[in-house]
Amino acid sequence: MNTSSGSSVRLPQxxxxxxxxxxxLSVILSPIIDIFSKLAAATVPPGEVTAARFVFQALFAxxxxxxxxxxxxxxxxxxxxxxxxxxxxxxxxxxxxxxLQVMEVADAIAIFFVEPIMLTILSSIFLKETIGWRxxxxxxxxxxxxxxxxxxxxxxxxxxxxxxxxxxxxxxVYVMITRVVSHSEDAWSMQFQTALWGIGFGxxxxxxxxxxxxxxxxxxxxxxxxxLHLFGVGATAAAAGILTVYAYRAVPASTLAxxxxxxxxxxxxxxWLVFRNFPxxxxxxxxLIIIGSGLYILWRERRFASKxxxxxxxxxxxx
Numbered sequence: 194m195n196t197s198s199g200s201s202v203r204l205p206q207x208x209x210x211x212x213x214x215x216x217x218l219s220v221i222l223s224p225i226i227d228i229f230s231k232l233a234a235a236t237v238p239p240g241e242v243t244a245a246r247f248v249f250q251a252l253f254a255x256x257x258x259x260x261x262x263x264x265x266x267x268x269x270x271x272x273x274x275x276x277x278x279x280x281x282x283x284x285x286x287x288x289x290x291x292x293l294q295v296m297e298v299a300d301a302i303a304i305f306f307v308e309p310i311m312l313t314i315l316s317s318i319f320l321k322e323t324i325g326w327r328x329x330x331x332x333x334x335x336x337x338x339x340x341x342x343x344x345x346x347x348x349x350x351x352x353x354x355x356x357x358x359x360x361x362x363x364x365x366v367y368v369m370i371t372r373v374v375s376h377s378e379d380a381w382s383m384q385f386q387t388a389l390w391g392i393g394f395g396x397x398x399x400x401x402x403x404x405x406x407x408x409x410x411x412x413x414x415x416x417x418x419x420x421l422h423l424f425g426v427g428a429t430a431a432a433a434g435i436l437t438v439y440a441y442r443a444v445p446a447s448t449l450a451x452x453x454x455x456x457x458x459x460x461x462x463x464x465w466l467v468f469r470n471f472p473x474x475x476x477x478x479x480x481l482i483i484i485g486s487g488l489y490i491l492w493r494e495r496r497f498a499s500k501x502x503x504x505x506x507x508x509x510x511x512x
Contacts, residue, residue, distance in 0.1 A: 212444030244395025249427020279390030285363035308361035338482030
């Protein structure tokens with residue numbers, strides 16, 4: 194592993210195992226958000242799906258916030274950081290749900306997995322995390338696997354196949370900020386504040402949609418089935434978000450990034466169970482390449498995982 198920028202500190206085995214387990218559970222659960230989103234987007238515009246996610250996410254976090262009495266620790270400075278998290282998360286979800294209206298869940302998620310590559314590079318630049326050439330190589334191999342899936346999807350739906358790339362960049366920024374603030378804030382407080390800001394951004398987008406008549410943003414009255422789907426989006430998003438915060442509190446972002454590739458596996462399974470969509474041979478080849486690169490880095494990080502070379506405070510992301 195490259196340590197030219199300084200010495201590194203070995204993570205305790207228990208801390209590494211806990212962080213990997215939290216992230217594994219998160220990536221298994223995350224495609225369920227997309228399943229519910231795709232079901233809801235059949236009758237509800239993506240902007241409304243996004244706003245509903247934040248509403249239900251806030252409602253799920255509210256009782257825990259009341260029990261933990263976290264209200265007094267809020268500051269405007271920290272809230273500004275969560276506003277940034279909510280803004281990029283809102284843009285990411287609108288982009289991704291728009292994609293889900295015309296693409297299979299597994300295909301959209303597979304394209305999205307340029308995100309760990311972006312996260313690895315951003316973590317190296319801004320968080321000063323130690324990134325060796327082996328990890329960069331494995332991420333490049335994983336990116337090649339993603340290209341095998343992007344190419345036929347682009348032929349089928351055109352430029353909309355690139356929206357998951359926009360979503361990926363937004364999530365890379367979101368995760369990097371989460372990595373920074375997760376060490377100094379309560380996980381439930383982070384989720385609740387982000388959800389409150391997300392509600393604000395979501396309502397603003399819906400107002401724009403109402404004024405312009407945009408098919409992506411103009412709200413409609415959901416029927417009972419759509420409301421159930423929206424509820425599912427918020428519930429699974431809240432659970433996955435909490436798991437992710439605990440994961441990034443324990444383990445460097447660049448170490449956890451490759452594990453996100455396993456989301457493709459759960460997305461494929463859930464997509465087949467719900468929509469009877471199953472990848473063809475070329476897409477399976479891409480999926481196997483992606484998983485193989487992730488497994489290699491996980492094996493290596495299991496032996497050589499290290500914390501960031503230097504501590505990075507949340508002030509770097511204070512607006």
